[in-house]
């Protein structure tokens with residue numbers, strides 16, 4: 001049996017300490033161990049405050065784990081992450097995140113080091129028929145701590161310990177995971193991460209959980225849960241259960257368990273801690289509802305949007321294009337002329353979507369779509385946003401061509417647009433930004 005502790009978050013340090021103790025302790029660690037922490041900093045934005053609830057690992061639990069490691073005499077602690085960057089910045093988004101969350105204080109207090117995966121070296125890992133380039137520093141670790149957030153994911157259903165390891169890949173490998181071949185799709189690739197690394201400790205941060213994740217566009221809840229296990233697949237099985245899903249229904253968890261000749265259900269798990277997981281499990285939807293004709297998200301229809309066809313997200317669009325997709329969607333919702341029907345526009349993205357043949361204009365978002373469909377006879381008027389990832393100026397030009405009137409200073413607007421989602425948490429005391437600041 002595999003131990004998984006589920007503990008109610010009540011107090012800094014004490015709650016995480018209890019969860020680790022209940023899970024069986026830190027295991028084989030000594031004062032000379034070289035420890036790597038992989039948090040989940042999926043995004044960071046340079047020019048705006050954005051809701052971090054359920055999106056990124058709390059500074060609270062990162063500080064707590066560093067203190068616990070320090071108590072064990074561990075001095076060599078490194079935080080490794082590769083935040084998704086769509087353009088080059090003088091300071092990387094990881095550096096900005098570290099400063100923004102005050103994690104640099106842990107450097108002064110405990111000698112915490114930081115590695116930006118994008119700036120490091122990569123080792124080739126062959127996992128069955130999947131070849132990936134993985135941050136090479138992590139292979140020098142004696143002890144890896146995986147610290148995902150308890151959240152759903154529009155493409156993988158849930159994003160927990162296994163999925164969090166994707167942040168250790170180089171950009172080309174990340175893109176390759178979003179394979180167009182549905183026999184070897186994103187789930188198939190993500191499941192291989194369990195063979196790539198076996199973190200000694202998985203800490204799922206469920207202080208805030210996220211519905212319709214995994215970005216700040218999702219809906220966070222205060223869940224006050226911490227899940228800890230010395231076995232990543234077991235932690236993920238319990239995390240999925242708490243998000244309202246039978247773990248065997250999550251393709252990548254099921255595949256990862258099968259590759260280890262294990263069952264994907266909870267029958268090989270011994271639950272520890274002070275939470276009844278069957279009472280605590282709450283369904284978190286992983287994708288937004290669609291309208292009846294499946295032309296657009298239901299929310300668009302409810303807001304009176306007409307003249308747009310926006311197919312549902314599939315697994316082939318990468319995070320880099322997803323960030324543009326959100327700009328595309330918010331551009332429609334915030335367009336100055338959104339009260340009138342748009343001019344019969346379909347927006348295609350990812351690597352497999354095809355034109356309907358019925359729309360007046362087709363916008364192809366990203367290089368993959370341009371290559372796939374630019375010469376399609378099913379397109380009447382083709383507007384392209386090329387690039388991998390696309391560029392802001394091309395996006396603005398395309399929307400102008402299509403008559404979608406973006407807010408003023410559109411490039412500036414795109415850089416701050418995720419701040420828009422802060423509004424839904426304003427005035428709700430359970431959403432406390434101090435969890436993300438040391």
Ligand code: SF4
Nearest residue numbers: 318321366367368388
């Ligand atoms: S164009 Fe977009 S979907 Fe295609 S590989 Fe690049 S980032 Fe991924």
